Amino acid sequence: MRNILIYSDNTDYACELLTAAHTIAGEIGYGVTALTINNDDQAEKLALRCGTIYRIRDEAILMADAAAVALVISEVAKKKNAPVVLLSSNRRGKEISGRLAHLTHGGCLTDVSGMTIDNGRLCCRRNTLGGATVVTQAIESDHKVIAVVPKVYDTMEEGEKGAITDIAVEAELSVIKVVEVMPKVKDSVDIEAAEVLVVVGQGMGSRDDLPIVEILAGHLKGAVACTKPVATDKRWLSEERIVGLSGRKCKPDLALLLGVSGQVQFVVGIRDAKTIISVNTDENAPIMTMSDYRMVADMKSVVPELVRAIERL
Amino acid sequence: MDFTLSKEQLLIRNTARDFAEKYIEPLVRRIEDENDVPRQIIDRMAELELFGIQFAEEWGGSDGGYDGYVLAMEQIARVSSGVSMILSVNGLGLGAICTYGTKEQKEKYMEPGLTGELLASFAFTEPGTGSDPRQITTMAIREGDSYVINGTKRFISNANFHGPIVVFARESESDEVTAFIVDKFCAGYSISEAWDKIGLKGNRIVDVYLKNVRIPAENMLGKVGRGFNILLSGIAYGKIGISSTYLGITLRAYEEAVKYAMEKKHRGQSIAKFQAMQLRVGELAIKLEAARWLTYRLGCLANNVxxxxTFAREAALTKxxxxxxAVDVTRVAVDIHGSYGVMSDYKVQSLYRDAIIGPQIEGVGDMQKMIVAGTILRE
Amino acid sequence: MNIIVAMKQVPDLHHIRIRNREPVLDDIPMVLGDIDKSALAAAVELKETTQGRVIIMSAGNRKIRDTVKEALAAGGDEAILIEDDDLADEDSSVIAGVLAAAIQRIGDVGIVVFGEGSADNYSGRVFSAVAAILGYPQVGYAKRIELNDSLARVTRSLEDSDEIIEVPLPAVISVVSEIKEPRIPSVKNILKARKKPTAVYHLNELCVEVPAEKNITTISNLAPVSRRKGIVITSVDELAKILKNDRKPDRQAQ
Structure with a gap:
């Protein structure tokens, strides 16, 4: 049987890739298999969700060396009859994908946000032209490498009882050397995980408006995020709070957009929200046509009133 | 005849546009409110060599010609006419020094003037006279190897910055109008509060008081009695800067009007579908192109006078x-916006205020027509 | 040492309009993407510390000659272009093959720098494919690069950590936009750029075969349709009620 092989350095993303793989595996009659490299914990977690897990334990494989990791994956894919490899489209995954595609002579797409089988062809959707359009492309080659955007697919539910098989591949000695790893000082707020997002744009005239926005977000049990200029030009919030093409792609249940005009580069990061509410002084702002609810008003006066109104309810 | 821009010209235009959008636009509100241009904008313009486009490399310029200068000025004025006027006036003062100055004068003023370290001014107008040199009352009295200057100059740009100011005064021995270079903020130099004009915010204009300002005689610019020629030539070149500025204002008004017409809906329908709007947008496009090509042409002519x-005539008719x-265009752009057009949240109102000033400064409109007519009805 | 910066000309995204969900790309000016410009700015800075030479490399249609002048004005010393009107539609693996073939013609390669993704497509695939073809080591997502004669010390910016990596030269490195702000070229440099050397290759000169069968075919490219309710709110109380209530039924329905 031919297989889809999934791999990510990130366990959460690997669990999502299983879901992604299952959306196409049945139709093309492929099995779903997973690979872990030097990550026993990930192997255990995947074993609750996937039938076949190949586990590699080999400290010679340097995760920082995308070339080495790509080589390992290509060897496993070859041995285990997996012409389709799904990776996560995070930085590690994207770096591996181009190299892996070269090794397998396969067609490769990254930043894929959806897959379908159309007349036996595997079709992928991805944003292009800076997010202005969504392109649907078919990978025609037999071998395929697809990097899937994190958080597009839900985590695979537990259920399957998987078998972990240890395998070994010949690893190449890495020429690159990791000198130091420094964890990033994380913003305590993870806007991708938030169910409610209050997003401020350039319509917020001053940094002084931020505390009341934080209070509002607190009342809504949500997080505060922003458009790019608010973080990069004004530096009122950290860059981890940026929603959009060059920031995070979020899909909260509810997004309250305050003074956000709705440029394409921003919209890419929020258009998967279930409900969008916009407050903007400009009734012609592009965001207004993309909102479930829209209110023409100045956020500066709306937010304090809104905080009081919610407190009353 | 080929009306296409070279790739280098396009790059100069794009560079100026990128610069203006990235570094001026975020500060436009502040420029408007404070009627002042933050120093960082001037430094950044100097870094990009925007002060020296039209000047020869020999004097620290970039040899981009007056056509390159016009393209850059248009884009800067599109974002802030106040900023472009600072460039324009600096070019006017330095231009006079570069054309009529001695080697020593050029060495002293050109380089610092092109790196933004010094900003030049050009001072002819007085409280009692507009464009008539015979009415000038500022006196430069010869005392040995120096001149002592007394007088008041009105509506002077860049006078609040350090740098050279070209002062027109009556030379005592000949009683003829003569140009002198004075270092601003020397002993005896002082300025008034800025005039509170309705537009061109950021371009401060003040009155300059010269009280027993003593300068060495070698600071005379050109020869005794040649002041009027320097003035005529200076203001002719100055009209390139002001025309480019008003071209930028015109361009922005056109862009704002088109944007609004495309976005604004009336009873669920885009107002761009209404013929009344279409006629207005068409009119704006026609007027923008006419202004643009006259101005570009003036830039090309200035490269080789x-x-x-003849050049003074072309400059006068273009300006x-x-x-x-620009007054017509901004007015129509305001009309397209309806009531929103006069609200301070909308750029178009400030463009309209800028535009009204244009015909009243650097030679009023009627004066320009007289210059043009003078070259036709000579016999 | 030669520092090669691979740059891609892309349609100016600010000028793209959508008509009947289709992007209108006719007459849109071609520009270099901002991340590519950051890569160039980083390369120019490295050149200043290593006395190297910055070579701009780009493949694209005939507009590329004009587009690349901006990069020459912003600090590139020379440009090597692969000009072919059909290249724009090609898959990233073909582009990678073309760039790699051109790089092989240059001696003394220190590093090859890419932006982490092109401004239009953002796939970031070409970088690692070029490294694979050349057999060079690669480091992606650099936010800092230091160079000496034989080694690059690279700070790689991952989602949750930074890694300091040492990689022997020649190496292929992709950079994130934080590495350096794009340089706005000065007027003098713009005017000098026209005198900088530009070599133009055509595909057949590079002996790169473009496969007849494409690995990737595009089926459609459309603006997404937004299906939103579009309800107008006029008071803050109304807004408060919606915020309180709208989420609940939605969440129960799941």
Whole structure:
């Protein structure tokens, strides 16, 4: 049987890739298999969700060396009859994908946000032209490498009882050397995980408006995020709070957009929200046509009133 | 005849546009409110060599010609006419020094003037006179190897910055109008509060008081009695800067009007579908192109001036047309916006205020027409 | 040492309009993407510390000659272009093959720098494919690069950590936009750029075969349709109620 092989350095993303793989595996009659490299914990977690897990334990494989990791994956894919490899489209995954595609002579797409089988062809959707359009492309080659955007697919539910098989591949000695790893000082707020997002744009005239926005977000049990200029030009919030093409792609249940005009580069990061509410002084702002609810008003006066109104309810 | 821009010209235009959008636009509100241009903008313009486009490399310029200068100025004025006027006036003062100055004068002023370290001014107008040199009352009295200057100059740009100011005064021995270079903020130099004008915010204009300002005689610019020629030539070149500024204002008004017409809905329908709007947008496009090509042409002509009188005429007709045209264009752009057009949240109201000033400064409209007519009805 | 910066000309995204969900790309000016410009700015800075030479490399249609002048004005010393009107539609693996073939013609290669993704497509695939073809080591997502004669010390910016990596030269490195702000070229440099050397290759000169069968075919490219309710709110109380209530039924329905 031919297989889809999934791999990510990130366990959460690997669990999502299983879901992604299952959306196409049945139709093309492929099995779903997973690979872990030097990550026993990930192997255990995947074993609750996937039938076949190949586990590699080999400290010679340097995760920082995308070339080495790509080589390992290509060897496993070859041995285990997996012409389709799904990776996560995070930085590690994207770096591996181009190299892996070269090794397998396969067609490769990254930043894929959806897959379908159309007349036996595997079709992928991805944003292009800076997010202005969504392109649907078919990978025609037999071998395929697809990097899937994190958080597009839900985590695979537990259920399957998987078998972990240890395998070994010949690893190449890495020429690159990791000198130091420094964890990033994380913003305590993870806007991708938030169910409610209050997003401020350039319509917020001053940094002084931020505390009341934080209070509002607190009342809504949500997080505060922003458009790019608010973080990069004004530096009122950290860059981890940026929603959009060059920031995070979020899909909260509810997004309250305050003074956000709705440029394409921003919209890419929020258009998967279930409900969008916009407050903007400009009734012609592009965001207004993309909102479930829209209110023409100045956020500066709306937010304090809104905080009081919610407190009353 | 080929009306296409070279790749280098396009790059100069794009660079100026990128610069203006990235570094001026975020500060436009502040420039408007404070009627002042933050120093960082001037430094950044100097870094990109925007002060020296039209000047020769020999004097620290970039040899981009007046055509390159016009393209850059248009884009800067599109974002802030106040900023472009600072460039324009600096070019006017340095231009006079570069054309009429001695080697020593050029060495002293050109380089610092092109790196933004010094900003030049050009001072002719006085409280009692507009454009008539015979009415000048500022006196430069010869005392040995120096001149002592007394007088008041009105509506002077860049006078709040350090740098050279070209002062027109009556030379005591000949009683003829003569140009002198004075270092601003030397002993005896002082300025008034800025005039509170309705537009061109950021371009401060003040009155300059010269009280027993003593300068060495070698600071005379050109020869005794040649002041009027320097003035005529200076203001002719100055009209390139002001025409480009008003072209930028015209361009922005056009862009704002088109944007609004495309976005604004009336009863669920885009107002761009209404013929009344279409006629207005068409009119704006026509007027923008006319202003643009007259101004570009003036830039090209300035690169190679054979007859100063002919050039003065071209400069006068261009300035006259572009400035009056800008009043029409911004007015129509306001009309397209309806009531929103006069609200301070909308750029178009400030463009309209800028535009009204144009025909009244650097030679009023009627004066320009007289210069043009003078070259036709000579016999 | 030669520092090669691979740059891609892309349609100016600010000028793209959508008509009947289709992007209108006719007459849109071609520009270099901002991340590519950051890569160039980083390369120019490295050149200043290593006395190297910055070579701009780009493949694209005939507009590329004009587009690349901006990069020459912003600090590139020379440009090597692969000009072919059909290249724009090609898959990233073909582009990678073309760039790699051109790089092989240059001696003394220190590093090859890419932006982490092109401004239009953002796939970031070409970088690692070029490294694979050349057999060079690669480091992606650099936010800092230091160079000496034989080694690059690279700070790689991952989602949750930074890694300091040492990689022997020649190496292929992709950079994130934080590495350096794009340089706005000065007027003098713009005017000098026209005198900088530009070599233009055509595909057949590079002996790169473009496969007849494409690995990737595009089926459609459309603006997404937004299906939103579009309800107008006029008071803050109304807004408060919606915020309180709208989420609940939605969440129960799941």
């Amino acid at each position: 054979k007859d100063p009188m 006259s047309f572009v400035c009056e045209n």
